[in-house]
Amino acid sequence: DGWDLNDAHVACRQLGYEGGALSIRTSRTETRYRYLNHGTSSSYLTNVHCNGSEMLLDQCSFSTAEAGYGCQDNMAAGVICASIRLRGTGASASKGRVEVFQNGECGTVCGDGWDMHDAHVVCRVLGFNSAYAAPVGATYGRSTMQILMSDAKCLGYETQLDQCAFNTSHTCENNDDQTAGVACVTVRLQTPTATSGQVEVFRDGKWGRVCEDGWDLDDANVVCRELGFTHALAANHNTTHEAITTPILLTNVNCNGAEMQLQQCPSKPNDHSCEHGDDAGVSCGLVDFLGIRLRGRGATATQGRVEVYLNGVWGTVCGSGSYGTAAWDINDANVVCRQLGFPHALAAQRQYHVSDIYGQATAPVLMSNVHCVGTEEKNSTMQIQLKTPFQLLQSL
Numbered sequence: 001d002g003w004d005l006n007d008a009h010v011a012c013r014q015l016g017y018e019g020g021a022l023s024i025r026t027s028r029t030e031t032r033y034r035y036l037n038h039g040t041s042s043s044y045l046t047n048v049h050c051n052g053s054e055m056l057l058d059q060c061s062f063s064t065a066e067a068g069y070g071c072q073d074n075m076a077a078g079v080i081c082a083s084i085r086l087r088g089t090g091a092s093a094s095k096g097r098v099e100v101f102q103n104g105e106c107g108t109v110c111g112d113g114w115d116m117h118d119a120h121v122v123c124r125v126l127g128f129n130s131a132y133a134a135p136v137g138a139t140y141g142r143s144t145m146q147i148l149m150s151d152a153k154c155l156g157y158e159t160q161l162d163q164c165a166f167n168t169s170h171t172c173e174n175n176d177d178q179t180a181g182v183a184c185v186t187v188r189l190q191t192p193t194a195t196s197g198q199v200e201v202f203r204d205g206k207w208g209r210v211c212e213d214g215w216d217l218d219d220a221n222v223v224c225r226e227l228g229f230t231h232a233l234a235a236n237h238n239t240t241h242e243a244i245t246t247p248i249l250l251t252n253v254n255c256n257g258a259e260m261q262l263q264q265c266p267s268k269p270n271d272h273s274c275e276h277g278d279d280a281g282v283s284c285g286l287v288d289f290l291g292i293r294l295r296g297r298g299a300t301a302t303q304g305r306v307e308v309y310l311n312g313v314w315g316t317v318c319g320s321g322s323y324g325t326a327a328w329d330i331n332d333a334n335v336v337c338r339q340l341g342f343p344h345a346l347a348a349q350r351q352y353h354v355s356d357i358y359g360q361a362t363a364p365v366l367m368s369n370v371h372c373v374g375t376e377e378k379n380s381t382m383q384i385q386l387k388t389p390f391q392l393l394q395s396l
Contacts, residue, residue: 003077006052007060012081013205014056017101020127021079048077053206082125084161086182088140093205095183097140098122100148100161107148109161109180110172111136115362117156118164123184125160128202132226132261133183134362140181147172152180187223187262189282196236196283199223201249201262208249211274212237218257219265224284225301226261228314230291231341236281248274258301292339296358305358306336308366315366319350331374 008021050060086096098109119131149161150170158164172178188207189197199210220232248270255265293314294304306317319328333345349357 002047002049007048007050007057007077008079009052010050010054010057010060011079015081017081017083017085021081024077024079045077055205082160084122084125086126088143088181091140093126094123094128094186094202095140095181097143097179097181098161099143099145102148102162105146105148107146108143109152110147110150110170111178111180112170112172113151113153114180118152118154118161118180119182119184120156121154121158121161121164122182126184128184128186129188130185130228131182132185135181135183136178137181138179143179147179185226187226189227189284195229195285196233196281198279198281199262200246203249203263206247206249208247210253210280211248211251211270212278212280213274214252214254215280219253219255219262219280220282220284221257221301222255222259222262222265223282225293227284228293228309229284230293230309231285233283233285236283238277238279248279253280260295260299260301292336294340296354296361299358301340302342305354305361307361307363310366313364313366315364316361317370318365318368319354320368327369327371332370332372334374335372 003024005021005024008024012021045057045062045064048057048060048062050057054060083101085099085101086093087099088097091097099106100109114134114136116131116134119134123129123131147170148168149166150172151167152161152164153166154161154164186202188200188202189195190200191197200207201210215235215237217232217235220235224230224232250267251270251274253262253265253267255262259265291309291314293307293309294301295307296305299305307314308317317328328348328350330345330348333348337343337345355361
């Protein structure tokens with residue numbers, strides 16, 4: 001009675017599936033969720049009403065009925081859970097080592113071929129919009145579990161990881177620290193558009209709003225960069241939409257603007273001084289036709305591996321020119337830094353130095369043979385276009 005997807009999400013999370021439920025079942029052919037009362041007698045929950053954020057079913061409102069009374073067999077509640085979870089040192093509901101459940105066994109995913117397309121699928125299964133990173137190695141500690149998947153090749157639109165092409169045989173060993181992980185984007189925008197709206201954050205297993213107290217452009221820039229945009233156009237206030245009823249989770253957010261994720265900024269939990277209608281929002285933008293961002297291990301708003309946005313895809317820039325000549329230099333770096341809003345570059349890093357400093361990139365290479373004069377100026381919109389010769393790689 002009343003069993004719905006919110007109830008199913010809670011049941012699956014209680015069973016260890018952070019991704020919650022894929023669907024519900026109310027048939028005698030499905031396994032019922034049985035409630036054991038003090039370990040001595042069995043009863044069944046009925047009229048369960050969860051809001052979806054609870055971690056245990058008995059945190060929801062419900063009634064109990066003795067077995068054989070009130071609820072017929074064809075009314076038994078069932079679930080199909082998402083067979084992915086995140087585990088490891090420092091793991092949470094949004095980041096960790098990927099573990100999958102297959103054929104009655106739980107195990108890890110070999111990092112061979114693991115990239116952002118695969119990570120996006122995992123994060124969407126877990127209830128997030130996209131992935132922020134696809135780490136491979138001991139980021140979340142070593143695992144002693146068996147490896148069940150390898151060479152995952154997702155296109156990015158799949159709804160489950162096992163819908164992607166993959167192998168069950170592998171050359172990857174857990175003690176070589178080659179297991180796959182993800183870090184999911186823990187912010188999202190609620191209406192009205194894909195580039196602007198009310199900010200929501202994921203904390204303590206639930207989504208919630210951000211209070212506008214202290215909300216400024218530095219905070220908005222961090223949110224927009226985490227969502228894959230280059231910068232914020234505005235830090236919006238009073239952005240509440242009546243249809244949104246999630247709780248306020250954060251207030252007094254105080255980013256310095258260099259953070260890569262909102263969760264890295266100082267903030268306070270809601271002290272209930274912020275009410276419905278006092279919500280923070282953003283309007284995000286990409287610089288001209290070509291977006292630029294800095295990414296990688298230890299990256300900040302001022303340094304990192306250069307990634308560009310072309311034809312709907314984020315990718316990297318090759319540091320070599322034709323016939324192996326080093327093309328990426330301080331002139332190119334100066335243009336990038338000005339496009340990101342800085343006066344000039346301190347250094348131009350390329351090739352192996354970038355991998356050593358910021359980690360190995362998993363995104364495709366989109367540009368090579370970049371040749372900037374270094375004096376390119378902002379156009380009339382006060383933004384810079386890279387109006388310089390470059391070659392789109394044909395291997396995409």
